Amino acid sequence: MSIIEEDRARYKEIFGERDKQKDYWAYNVCSLCYNACGIRVRVVDGKPVAVEGIPESDKGAQGGICARGVAGLDMYYDPNRILYPVKRTNPKKGLHEDPKWERISWEEALDTITEKLEEAMEKDSRTIFSSGSPSPTAGSTGFAGLLRPMKAGGSIGGAGIMCGGSTHHIGALQSAAWDIIPDYRYCNYILRCGGNEGWGGGRQASSTIRLAATARERGMKMKVMDPQGFTVASKGQEWIPILPATDIAVFMAIANLIVNEIGIYDKEFIRQKTNGSYLIGPDRLFVRDGQTNKPLLFDETDSKIKTF
Numbered sequence: 001m002s003i004i005e006e007d008r009a010r011y012k013e014i015f016g017e018r019d020k021q022k023d024y025w026a027y028n029v030c031s032l033c034y035n036a037c038g039i040r041v042r043v044v045d046g047k048p049v050a051v052e053g054i055p056e057s058d059k060g061a062q063g064g065i066c067a068r069g070v071a072g073l074d075m076y077y078d079p080n081r082i083l084y085p086v087k088r089t090n091p092k093k094g095l096h097e098d099p100k101w102e103r104i105s106w107e108e109a110l111d112t113i114t115e116k117l118e119e120a121m122e123k124d125s126r127t128i129f130s131s132g133s134p135s136p137t138a139g140s141t142g143f144a145g146l147l148r149p150m151k152a153g154g155s156i157g158g159a160g161i162m163c164g165g166s167t168h169h170i171g172a173l174q175s176a177a178w179d180i181i182p183d184y185r186y187c188n189y190i191l192r193c194g195g196n197e198g199w200g201g202g203r204q205a206s207s208t209i210r211l212a213a214t215a216r217e218r219g220m221k222m223k224v225m226d227p228q229g230f231t232v233a234s235k236g237q238e239w240i241p242i243l244p245a246t247d248i249a250v251f252m253a254i255a256n257l258i259v260n261e262i263g264i265y266d267k268e269f270i271r272q273k274t275n276g277s278y279l280i281g282p283d284r285l286f287v288r289d290g291q292t293n294k295p296l297l298f299d300e301t302d303s304k305i306k307t308f
């Protein structure tokens with residue numbers, strides 16, 4: 001029995017009885033973005049006709065779904081949706097070059113992939129790469145995982161500068177974390193500056209909207225510092241409409257207050273884990289060692305200026 005036949009037999013074993021019904025709800029997880037919301041799909045005469053959130057679900061938006069999730073039905077009925085594997089038959093590539101796609105069977109597709117993988121494995125497994133959306137429910141993450149034991153070269157996520165190119169680096173620098181979502185479960189006061197995670201966008205939009213709503217219900221306070229008075233500002237206790245491009249000045253003033261006037265900061269953390277102890281010259285740049293060009297700091301143990 002081929003892998004596809006095995007898969008179909010297993011599906012029939014689990015869902016065979018349900019699929020015989022004329023009208024039923026199929027429970028699933030939306031795979032249109034990272035949030036992986038719990039959904040149920042109404043199926044009538046074998047065709048999906050409605051999508052809605054599962055109220056008791058603890059996944060993603062925990063009961064709700066977004067407009068894109070609802071519009072998932074349109075993808076199903078899209079006349080241009082590709083329903084079977086296709087193979088490029090024109091080896092020439094370039095602008096205006098018709099790839100001349102030809103429909104092939106799943107068996108042929110899997111055999112071709114296996115053949116190519118074996119060929120690459122024999123030559124050098126590091127030449128194998130997987131590429132696709134990093135969305136956890138999109139399947140490509142699993143494929144990358146499958147390639148790992150083969151000592152493949154690596155995998156390339158498809159989000160580019162929209163996501164991993166900036167977000168995760170900032171998250172890692174700020175808090176050694178992959179994500180940059182405020183911890184709404186424990187947050188009691190939030191100063192929101194120019195972002196809208198938890199109110200309409202940002203990373204894990206629907207999950208954070210639910211988390212922020214729950215936090216508001218338990219009394220979390222929010223002040224919004226933003227030139228625009230949009231949705232986020234309307235949800236806060238106060239909107240501080242600063243002038244565009246003045247936010248850095250406000251942050252510096254807040255830092256100055258915390259460090260130099262009120263003195264409520266983790267001195268040891270700043271000293272040991274950041275560049276807060278580097279000396280600053282009259283030109284407001286780090287003072288550097290003439291030979292190594294490394295920043296200089298003042299060592300309190302021997303009262304000497306030295307590099308770290």
Ligand code: SF4
Nearest residue numbers: 030033036037066069
């Ligand atoms: S947020 Fe919307 S698109 Fe994303 S998983 Fe949930 S319902 Fe689907």
